Amino acid sequence: MTLLIRRLAVLGVVAVVAVWACTEDLTAPGRCDDFCPPEKIVMHDTILDTAITRDSAYGRPIGYVNLPDAPVMLAETLPGLRTSRALFRFNPVALLRRVIAPPDTTTGPLLQPDSVFVALRIVRREAKATNLTLHVYRLPLTIDSTTTFSDPAVSDSFATALLRSVNLDTLLAQPKIKDSLIALYSVHFDSTTDYQFAVDTTTGQVQYRLILKFDSLAVPFDTTDSGRVALGVRVTADSFASISLSASEQFNGQPPSILWFNRFDSLGTIVSFRQAPRSTSGPGAFDGFLGTPGPTPLDSNLLVGGLPAARSLLRLNVPRSILDSTQIVRATLILIPSDSIRGVPSDSFNLLVLPAAVDFGAKSSNLADPSLPPDSAMMHVGLPDTVQIEVTNILRRWQVDTTLPRTMILEQQSVPHLSGFPLFGFFNEGATLAEARFYSSRAALQRPRLRITYIPRITFAP
Amino acid sequence: MSRALRRLALLAALIGLGAGPLGAQDSQFGMSGLGTPGRFESVRSRATGGAFAPFDALSALVDATLAWADHITITSGSATSYRAVEFPDGRTWVRATRFPVLGISGPIGHGITVGGGFATYLDKSFDISTRDTVVIRGVPVPVTDRYTSDGAVADLRVAAAGRIFQKLFVGAGVHLLTGSARVRAGRDFADSSYVDTFESSELSYDGFGASASLVAVPVPSLRVAAFLRSDSRLRARENGTVLARNDLPTTVGAALRWQPGSRAAVAASVVSQSWGSAGTNAYSTVNWSAGAELGRGTPLRLGVRGGHLPFGPGGRAPSEFGLAGGTGFTFSEGRGLIDLSLEHLSRSGVGLRERVWTLMVGITVRP
Numbered sequence: 001m002t003l004l005i006r007r008l009a010v011l012g013v014v015a016v017v018a019v020w021a022c023t024e025d026l027t028a029p030g031r032c033d034d035f036c037p038p039e040k041i042v043m044h045d046t047i048l049d050t051a052i053t054r055d056s057a058y059g060r061p062i063g064y065v066n067l068p069d070a071p072v073m074l075a076e077t078l079p080g081l082r083t084s085r086a087l088f089r090f091n092p093v094a095l096l097r098r099v100i101a102p103p104d105t106t107t108g109p110l111l112q113p114d115s116v117f118v119a120l121r122i123v124r125r126e127a128k129a130t131n132l133t134l135h136v137y138r139l140p141l142t143i144d145s146t147t148t149f150s151d152p153a154v155s156d157s158f159a160t161a162l163l164r165s166v167n168l169d170t171l172l173a174q175p176k177i178k179d180s181l182i183a184l185y186s187v188h189f190d191s192t193t194d195y196q197f198a199v200d201t202t203t204g205q206v207q208y209r210l211i212l213k214f215d216s217l218a219v220p221f222d223t224t225d226s227g228r229v230a231l232g233v234r235v236t237a238d239s240f241a242s243i244s245l246s247a248s249e250q251f252n253g254q255p256p257s258i259l260w261f262n263r264f265d266s267l268g269t270i271v272s273f274r275q276a277p278r279s280t281s282g283p284g285a286f287d288g289f290l291g292t293p294g295p296t297p298l299d300s301n302l303l304v305g306g307l308p309a310a311r312s313l314l315r316l317n318v319p320r321s322i323l324d325s326t327q328i329v330r331a332t333l334i335l336i337p338s339d340s341i342r343g344v345p346s347d348s349f350n351l352l353v354l355p356a357a358v359d360f361g362a363k364s365s366n367l368a369d370p371s372l373p374p375d376s377a378m379m380h381v382g383l384p385d386t387v388q389i390e391v392t393n394i395l396r397r398w399q400v401d402t403t404l405p406r407t408m409i410l411e412q413q414s415v416p417h418l419s420g421f422p423l424f425g426f427f428n429e430g431a432t433l434a435e436a437r438f439y440s441s442r443a444a445l446q447r448p449r450l451r452i453t454y455i456p457r458i459t460f461a462p
Numbered sequence: 463m464s465r466a467l468r469r470l471a472l473l474a475a476l477i478g479l480g481a482g483p484l485g486a487q488d489s490q491f492g493m494s495g496l497g498t499p500g501r502f503e504s505v506r507s508r509a510t511g512g513a514f515a516p517f518d519a520l521s522a523l524v525d526a527t528l529a530w531a532d533h534i535t536i537t538s539g540s541a542t543s544y545r546a547v548e549f550p551d552g553r554t555w556v557r558a559t560r561f562p563v564l565g566i567s568g569p570i571g572h573g574i575t576v577g578g579g580f581a582t583y584l585d586k587s588f589d590i591s592t593r594d595t596v597v598i599r600g601v602p603v604p605v606t607d608r609y610t611s612d613g614a615v616a617d618l619r620v621a622a623a624g625r626i627f628q629k630l631f632v633g634a635g636v637h638l639l640t641g642s643a644r645v646r647a648g649r650d651f652a653d654s655s656y657v658d659t660f661e662s663s664e665l666s667y668d669g670f671g672a673s674a675s676l677v678a679v680p681v682p683s684l685r686v687a688a689f690l691r692s693d694s695r696l697r698a699r700e701n702g703t704v705l706a707r708n709d710l711p712t713t714v715g716a717a718l719r720w721q722p723g724s725r726a727a728v729a730a731s732v733v734s735q736s737w738g739s740a741g742t743n744a745y746s747t748v749n750w751s752a753g754a755e756l757g758r759g760t761p762l763r764l765g766v767r768g769g770h771l772p773f774g775p776g777g778r779a780p781s782e783f784g785l786a787g788g789t790g791f792t793f794s795e796g797r798g799l800i801d802l803s804l805e806h807l808s809r810s811g812v813g814l815r816e817r818v819w820t821l822m823v824g825i826t827v828r829p
Contacts, residue, residue: 034494034775034776034812034813034814035490035491035493035494035590035775035813035814036493036590036592036609037493037588037590037609037611037647038494039609039647041607041647041649043596043598043649045598045599327659327660327661328657329649329651329656329657329658329659330598330655330656330657390655392656392657396657451599453598453599453656455649455659455661457661458647458661459705460645460647460663460665460700460705462496462665462667462696462698462705462706462708
C-alpha cells in the first residue's frame with residue numbers, strides 16, 4: 001500500500017508539472033542594441049514629387065451625373081455666385097371621371113378640387129440661413145430636360161406666377177401637433193394656412209417635409225392636360241439662401257408629390273373624392289433644376305464635383321523598389337487647390353479617393369471591394385489649405401494585387417446631406433454645385449505629390 | 463507490458479500531447495549570436511550538474527557509453543524554466559517549456575550497441591518587445607517593436623559503441639544538424655494614421671558533425687572518459703537562398719567517475735568548445751562540472767557546474783554558475799524510470815544578469 005501511494009504521488013507530481021509547464025510567457029523586454037536580434041526595423045519617409053503623372057479631369061460638358069439626373073433639386077439664390085431654381089411636373093392624375101351611382105356604370109366628371117396638397121422633402125437646409133423663404137410658382141407644362149434658365153416661358157413664370165411664399169423659420173415657430181418624444185418626427189402646423197412642416201430625424205440626419213395647401217384657383221384641375229401640374233421653387237433668405245429638394249433620382253428618396261381632393265356631383269349631392277397621390281417620377285413627369293451661371297469648362301487643372309459631376313484620374317508611377325519590396329505604413333496624397341470652393345457652408349463635401357478597377361480614361365470604374373473603404377478628406381467651402389488624403393489602403397492593396405492599374409479616382413461624395421443608404425458604389429455625386437479644383441502635374445511647383453512612409457524589407461539574421 | 467510500464471507510457475503520451483512549441487530562448491545572451499547551445503544531457507545527468515553525462519548511456523554526450531545499454535532503452539525529458547532577466551533598471555520573468563532530449567538505444571549483437579535520437583543543438587526561440595518613440599514626418603510617434611523567433615536547430619544523432627578491450631569502450635557517431643525557425647519582426651504604431659506592419663519568414667538550417675569517444679575502466683571503481691566532436695558549419699537559408707555559413711565548434715572533453723562504494727559515486731568533467739569562430743559576439747568556452755549520486759533505488763543527486771556561455775555582447779563571454787539536485791524512481795524491476803531534477807543557474811554578462819530555475823522530468827522505458 002505504501003509503495004502504491006508513493007508511486008501515485010510521484011505520478012501525480014509529474015502530471016501536474018507536465019500540465020502546468022505547458023503555459024508559457026515568452027515576452028521578454030528588449031534592450032537594443034545589445035540584447036535584440038541584429039535585424040532592425042528602419043523607416044523611410046519620402047515625398048515623391050513626380051510619382052503622379054498623366055492626371056486628367058473628366059466630366060464636362062457631359063458629366064458622370066448631369067442636371068436632369070441629379071438626386072436633388074437645388075434652389076439657391078446666392079448673389080454674385082449663382083442662382084438656381086427647382087422645377088417639376090407631376091404625372092397625370094389617376095381619374096378624370098368616376099361612376100355617379102353604382103351599379104349604374106354611367107360616369108360623371110370630377111369637379112374642381114376642394115383643396116390640393118403639395119409635399120416637398122427638403123434634404124438639406126442651410127442652418128445659417130435666416131428668413132429662409134420658399135416661393136412656389138406655376139410653370140408651363142412644357143418644361144423638360146432641355147429647358148434652360150433663360151427660357152422665356154420659364155423666366156416669365158418665375159416673374160409673374162407666384163402661388164405661395166412660405167417662410168420656413170415662421171413655420172418652424174408654429175406649435176407642434178406631434179412631438180418627437182412620442183413620434184419619430186415633429187410636425188409644426190400653421191392653422192391659418194394649413195401648412196405643415198415636419199422635422200424628421202429618423203434617418204439620423206435632420207430633414208424636413210413641407211406640405212403646402214392650395215385651392216383650385218392656385219392649382220386648377222385641368223382635365224385637358226389630364227390634371228398635370230408643373231411647379232417651380234425659388235428661395236430667398238437674408239443670406240445663405242440654399243436648399244436641396246429630394247428628386248425622383250435620389251435613392252430611397254421622396255420626390256415632390258401632389259394630392260388632389262376633388263369634388264364630385266353624385267346625383268345632386270356634392271361629395272369629396274380623394275385622388276391617389278401623384279409624384280414627379282414615372283411617365284409624363286419631370287423634376288430637375290436650372291442654374292446660372294452654367295458649369296465651368298475643364299482646364300489644365302483637376303476638377304472634382306459640381307454639376308455636371310466631374311472626376312479626376314491620377315495615374316501613379318511609384319518606384320518598384322518601394323511598391324514591390326517594402327511595407328508601406330503610410331501614404332498621403334497631397335493636393336494643392338487652384339481655386340476656392342464656392343457655395344454655402346452646407347455645400348461642404350467629401351473628396352473620395354478610390355482605386356480604379358480598370359483604367360479606361362473617362363470610363364474607368366472604381367474597385368468594388370467592401371473590404372477596402374475609400375479614403376477621403378472633407379472639403380469645406382472656402383479656399384482650402386493643402387489637402388492631404390491618406391491613401392495607405394490603396395497602395396497596400398496595389399502591393400497585394402499587382403494586376404490593378406496604378407490609378408486613383410477622385411470623386412465627390414455628398415452623402416452626409418442625403419438620406420439615401422450609402423450603398424457601395426453609390427456616393428450621391430451631383431448633389432451640390434460646389435466643386436474642387438486642384439493643380440495638376442502640368443503645374444510644376446504645385447503638382448500633386450505622394451508622401452510615403454515605408455519600412456524596407458527586413459533581412460533576418462541567421 | 464506491466465501495469466507500471468503502461469502507466470509510464472501513458473504519462474509519456476500525456477506529456478507529449480500537452481507539449482507546446484519550443485518557447486523562449488534559454489538565455490537572452492544567445493540572441494546576440496547563433497542561439498543558446500543545448501546540453502546533451504539526460505535529466506538524471508542534469509541533476510548532477512552534468513558531471514555524470516559522460517558516463518550516462520541516456521545522455522548524448524559520449525557515444526562510448528552506449529555500450530552499457532544492454533536493453534532497448536527509450537528516454538525522453540521535458541524541462542520547464544523560469545527565468546529572471548535582470549537589467550540594471552528592471553527585471554522580468556519569462557517561462558518556457560521544451561523537450562530537449564529524446565533517445566533510443568539497444569544492442570544489435572556482436573557486442574555492438576547502436577543508439578540515436580535528437581537533442582537541442584541551438585535554441586532559437588525568443589520573443590522580444592521594445593517600446594520607443596520615433597520621429598516621423600516631424601512628429602514623435604510611439605512605437606512598439608516585436609521580434610519573435612520560434613524554432614531550433616536539432617542534433618539528430620546515430621551512434622554505435624562497443625567494447626574493444628576488456629577495459630576500454632569506444633564509440634562514434636554522426637550528427638545531422640537540422641532545423642528551422644519562424645521569424646517575425648513587426649512594428650505597431652500608437653498613431654492610427656500608420657498601419658501596423660510585420661514581416662515574417664522561415665529560416666532553415668543544416669549542418670553536419672561527427673563524434674568519437676572512449677571510456678576506460680582501469681579499475682572497477684574508476685572510469686575515465688575522453689571525447690571529441692567536430693561540427694562542420696551551420697548553413698542558414700531563406701527560401702532556398704543561403705544567408706550565412708557559420709563555423710561550428712570542435713568539442714573536446716574529459717571526465718572522471720569514481721565509485722568508492724555501492725551507494726555512492728562522484729564525477730567531474732571539463733568540456734572545451736571552440737565557439738569563438740562562430741561569428742560575432744562569439745567566444746570559445748570551457749565548462750566544468752562536478753557531482754555526486756548517493757544511495758540506491760531512490761538516489762539523491764547533487765551537482766555544481768560553471769563556465770561561460772558562447773554568445774554575448776560587450777566583448778566578453780557571459781559567465782555561468784549552477785547548482786542542481788534531483789532524484790529518480792524505478793518501476794517494474796528497473797524497466798521504468800522517472801527522474802526529477804531541479805537546477806538553478808546564475809548568468810552574468812555585460813549589461814544583463816539571468817537567474818534560471820529549471821524543473822525537469824525524465825522518463826525512461828526499458829521494455
